[in-house]
Amino acid sequence: MIEFQAVTKRFDDGTVAVDELNLSVDPGRITVFVGPSGCGKTTSLRMVNRMIDASSGTILVDGKDIRQSDPPLLRRGIGYVIQQAGLFPHRTVLDNVATVPLLSGWDRRKARSRAAELLEIVGLPSELGKRYPAQLSGGQQQRVGVARALAVDPPVLLMDEPFSAVDPVVREGLQDELLRLQDELDKTIVFVTHDIDEAIKLGDKVAVFRTGGKLAQYDKPSELLARPADDFVASFVGRDRGYRALGFLSADGLPVGELASVVLGTPVDQARAALRQGWAVVVDERKHPVGWVSADRLSTVDGLVTEDVLLSGGSLYDVDSGSLRSALDSALSSPSALGVAVDGTGALVGSVTADEVLRALASARDAGEVPQ
Amino acid sequence: MTWVLDHLGLLAELTGTHVYLSLVPLVLGLVLAVPLGWLASRSRFARATLLSVSSLLYTIPSLALIVILPGILGTRIIDPLNVIIPLTIYTVALLVRSIADALSSVPANVVAAATAIGYRPLRRFLGVEFPLAVPVIVAGLRVAAVSNISLVSVGALIGISGYGALFTDGFPIGFMTEVVVGVLATLVLALVVDAALLLIGRLLTPWTRAGR
Numbered sequence: 001m002i003e004f005q006a007v008t009k010r011f012d013d014g015t016v017a018v019d020e021l022n023l024s025v026d027p028g029r030i031t032v033f034v035g036p037s038g039c040g041k042t043t044s045l046r047m048v049n050r051m052i053d054a055s056s057g058t059i060l061v062d063g064k065d066i067r068q069s070d071p072p073l074l075r076r077g078i079g080y081v082i083q084q085a086g087l088f089p090h091r092t093v094l095d096n097v098a099t100v101p102l103l104s105g106w107d108r109r110k111a112r113s114r115a116a117e118l119l120e121i122v123g124l125p126s127e128l129g130k131r132y133p134a135q136l137s138g139g140q141q142q143r144v145g146v147a148r149a150l151a152v153d154p155p156v157l158l159m160d161e162p163f164s165a166v167d168p169v170v171r172e173g174l175q176d177e178l179l180r181l182q183d184e185l186d187k188t189i190v191f192v193t194h195d196i197d198e199a200i201k202l203g204d205k206v207a208v209f210r211t212g213g214k215l216a217q218y219d220k221p222s223e224l225l226a227r228p229a230d231d232f233v234a235s236f237v238g239r240d241r242g243y244r245a246l247g248f249l250s251a252d253g254l255p256v257g258e259l260a261s262v263v264l265g266t267p268v269d270q271a272r273a274a275l276r277q278g279w280a281v282v283v284d285e286r287k288h289p290v291g292w293v294s295a296d297r298l299s300t301v302d303g304l305v306t307e308d309v310l311l312s313g314g315s316l317y318d319v320d321s322g323s324l325r326s327a328l329d330s331a332l333s334s335p336s337a338l339g340v341a342v343d344g345t346g347a348l349v350g351s352v353t354a355d356e357v358l359r360a361l362a363s364a365r366d367a368g369e370v371p372q
Numbered sequence: 373m374t375w376v377l378d379h380l381g382l383l384a385e386l387t388g389t390h391v392y393l394s395l396v397p398l399v400l401g402l403v404l405a406v407p408l409g410w411l412a413s414r415s416r417f418a419r420a421t422l423l424s425v426s427s428l429l430y431t432i433p434s435l436a437l438i439v440i441l442p443g444i445l446g447t448r449i450i451d452p453l454n455v456i457i458p459l460t461i462y463t464v465a466l467l468v469r470s471i472a473d474a475l476s477s478v479p480a481n482v483v484a485a486a487t488a489i490g491y492r493p494l495r496r497f498l499g500v501e502f503p504l505a506v507p508v509i510v511a512g513l514r515v516a517a518v519s520n521i522s523l524v525s526v527g528a529l530i531g532i533s534g535y536g537a538l539f540t541d542g543f544p545i546g547f548m549t550e551v552v553v554g555v556l557a558t559l560v561l562a563l564v565v566d567a568a569l570l571l572i573g574r575l576l577t578p579w580t581r582a583g584r
Contacts, residue, residue, distance in 0.1 A: 051488055076490035086485030090503045090579045100489050132582040148489070158488075 001027035001188040002048060002156065007057030009043050009213070017043040018213040021057070027155075028186045032203035034193055035236070040213030045158050045192045049078045061156065076104050079149030079157040079187070084165045085141040087133040093119070093144050094129035100151045111151075118147040123177060139170040143177070150185075159191045163198070175201055196237055200225070200244065208233050222248035246325035246361070254327055254360045256319060256341050256350040262305060264290060271305045272298050279336035282310055287347040289313055289340050311335050317352055320344040324364075328357040375549050383557065390534030390561060393455050393527060394520040400456070401463025401516065402509075408464065409471025410497065419472060426465040434458065434526050442530070455527040462523065463516045470512025474505035507580055510573035514566050521562045525554075535561075 002025035009018040018040040025031045033041035046052040047059060050071040059066050066074060087096050097115035102108065119129055122143040133141055142162060149157055163171045175198065182189065193199055199206045200221040207218045210232050217229040225245040228234035234241070260276035264284050271293055274280050278295040282305060291310030301309050314333025317326050319341050330339030331354040339352040376383065412419040437458040447453050478501050486500045528536025535554045542550030574581075 049488060051484070072490045072492050074490075075488055080485070080488040082481055082485045082488060084481055086479075086481040088482060088486070088500060088504075089479075090500075090577070103490050103495075132579045134579070135582050 001025055001062060002190065003058075003060040004044070005058040005060070007044070007047065007054045007059060009040070009047065009052065010055045016213055018047070018054075021213070021215055023207060023215060023218055025188060025190055026205060027188050029204040030182060030189045030191055030202050032191045032193060032199040032206045033209060034196055034199040034206055035209030035216075036211055037194065038211050039209035041192045041194075041207075041209045042160060043213070044209075045160055045190055048156075048158055048190065049075045049080060051075075076100055076152065077154050077156075079151075079154040081142075081145045081149045081157070081159040081162045083161045085133070085145035085162075087141055087144055087148070089133055091132075092129065093124075093131055093133065093136065096133065096144055097129075097147045097151055099148060104152055114151060115147070118150055119144075121150070122147045122181070137170075138166045139174060142166060142174055146178070146181075155188055157187045157189045159189060161192055161194070164193070164195075171198075178202065200247075208236060210236075243325065243328075246328060246357075247323045249324040249361070249364055251317070251319070251322050251324050251327045251357075251360065254324070254352060255356055256352060257338075257356075259338060259340070259348070259351040261289075261348055262293065264305060264307070266305050268298055268301055268303060268305060268309075277336075279338065281313070281336075281338075281340055281348065283348050289316065289342065289348050292335050294336070313340060316346075317341045318344065319349055324357055324361060327352045327360075328354060331357065376553060383553075386535055386537060387557065387561065389532075390521070390524055390558075391565075393452060393524045393532070393534050394459065394517070395565070397456050397459035397463050398513065398517050398520055400460045401467055402513065404460070405464045405467035405471050406502075408468045410475060412468060412472035413475035422468055423472070426468045429461055430465040434462070434523050435529065437461070438526055438530060450531045452532055454530060455524060455532050459520050459523060463520065466516045466519065467509070467512050471505065471509055474508030474512075475501055477508065478504045503576075506576050507573065510569060510576075514569050517565050517569060518562045521558060521565060525558065 004021045004023045007018060007021040008016065010016050021040075021044060033044060035041050043052055047054050048061065048066070050066060050069075053067075061074075061078070087093075088099070091099070094112060094115045097118050098108075098111040101111035101114055106114070116126055116129060119126055124140060124143055124147070128136065128140065133144065136144065145162065149159075163174050166174065179202065191199075191202055193202075203221055205218065206221050206224055208216045208224065210216045216236075217224060217233045219227075219229075222245060224233065224237055225241045225248070228237055228241075260274050260280040261283050262271045262274050262280050264282055266274075271280065272295070275293070275295055275298075280293055281289050282291050282293055284290050290307070291313050293305060293309060294311065297309055297311060298305075312335075314335070315326065315330050317330035317339050320343060322341075327339060327341075330341070331337060331352055332339075334340060337353070339354075341349045341352050343349050408422055412422040438454060441458055442448070442451070442454050445453070445457065482504070483496070483501060486496045491500065524534045525536030525539060527534060528540045535557045538550045538554030538557070542548065542554070
């Protein structure tokens with residue numbers, strides 16, 4: 001879909017931002033360009049829609065050499081999401097989203113109704129359409145930026161560090177949202193970030209750039225973690241990469257053990273009787289885990305098991321979609337050392353232990369499922 | 373007071389002339405200053421050159437300019453152009469800096485976003501950069517308008533009458549009422565025009581007042 005052929009960018013002052021880049025972006029997938037500052041990732045992205053022109057080499061979009069396109073027309077056919085959204089402060093949210101359709105010659109009514117549709121697609125309430133960007137939160141502005149980029153339904157979407165300016169919680173929400181959108185839209189997305197965790201979470205494939213504009217490795221995230229091409233990639237991918245690699249191993253077949261549970265509001269003496277090895281998980285009326293009780297904790301209270309007596313729980317492991325990483329984390333973060341397993345609806349299923357996760361890892365290795 | 377009531381016709385005529393002589397240069401000056409300000413916002417060299425030339429122009433004494441210009445332009449001695457042209461020059465001198473600063477202050481990522489989604493340069497200027505510069509440009513226009521309204525009076529010395537005629541008539545014969553009326557009328561006109569520009573500016577920029 002997008003093809004870099006021996007692309008080099010040398011700026012007027014002689015610095016080489018991108019050095020002989022050869023890379024082919026898979027259609028309908030998310031490809032992430034990641035690397036330290038000055039590695040040429042943003043320059044590479046901006047060459048695709050000719051915001052920057054390559055010094056030499058060829059870039060093909062959909063088989064066509066982009067040098068043969070008129071830049072404004074080329075850009076209208078490629079969605080672009082910029083850092084900090086870059087919304088037009090003097091236009092309402094709806095008019096911001098309608099910008100590209102209007103530039104492309106749609107009539108005003110059609111452009112507006114398309115814009116309203118897009119607000120819904122990116123999960124914004126329609127009454128926000130009448131507001132100005134300054135009246136929105138950072139996360140909402142970023143969604144409007146995505147909606148604006150999608151307005152004429154371009155097959156290619158370029159995203160230039162779009163989530164770097166929002167706080168970590170909002171960023172995670174926006175990342176999940178992007179993955180959900182991509183499930184429905186199947187765009188060819190090139191995403192630039194300096195955050196390796198973001199790259200690994202979002203990318204179907206990740207291109208790691210090193211300073212001086214050289215491509216260090218271009219691979220699936222699981223390969224990147226398991227088999228970094230050299231020391232630079234290994235150190236850039238960071239510590240804990242063995243642990244993070246578990247995130248790509250399915251936890252199918254991981255045994256789920258029984259777990260003592262009591263319902264919130266049970267009398268304390270009944271709860272004491274239900275403990276197993278001194279622990280029980282407490283669930284609400286929908287069977288969702290809300291915390292733990294221990295023999296220690298119950299020995300000092302009377303009456304009913306209320307929220308006040310609970311020890312807070314660790315992370316939850318979803319048996320339908322979880323990885324070995326989430327299973328291991330649930331065990332390591334649990335006060336009882338037993339990971340709490342839930343089903344897709346969040347209801348309690350049972351327990352997992354760290355030992356079982358490691359055994360599952362060993363058998364996955366034997367079966368050749370772990371990249372070596 | 374009775375003098376004012378006896379001369380309402382004259383005052384109305386002078387007001388008309390004064391408004392015409394001060395606002396026509398304001399509009400002409402704006403039209404000329406926009407491309408110059410744009411140029412100054414684009415390159416450091418153009419900025420340095422244009423801003424020093426315009427500061428220099430503004431330091432020429434108005435009286436000198438108004439008296440000398442007819443000789444240079446070859447206009448007749450009581451042609452209104454003798455006032456309109458100098459005031460246009462002053463307006464340009466004041467506005468070039470405002471417009472250059474206003475355009476430079478448009479956030480770079482907004483301009484980059486406009487380019488990246490497919491604006492061509494002229495449409496981007498008219499649709500994005502200029503509207504975002506309006507608040508600062510209006511501030512500059514208000515200064516220029518008040519400055520013009522006060523400077524028009526000088527035209528009376530070469531026989532082009534706005535409220536300045538009240539000074540040149542009243543002062544030599546020691547008739548202070550006429551002078552005071554001239555001063556008050558100039559002041560009121562300046563306030564009215566300033567308020568009108570403020571209002572126009574607010575109508576053009578509802579987005580600057582959108583609170584959270």
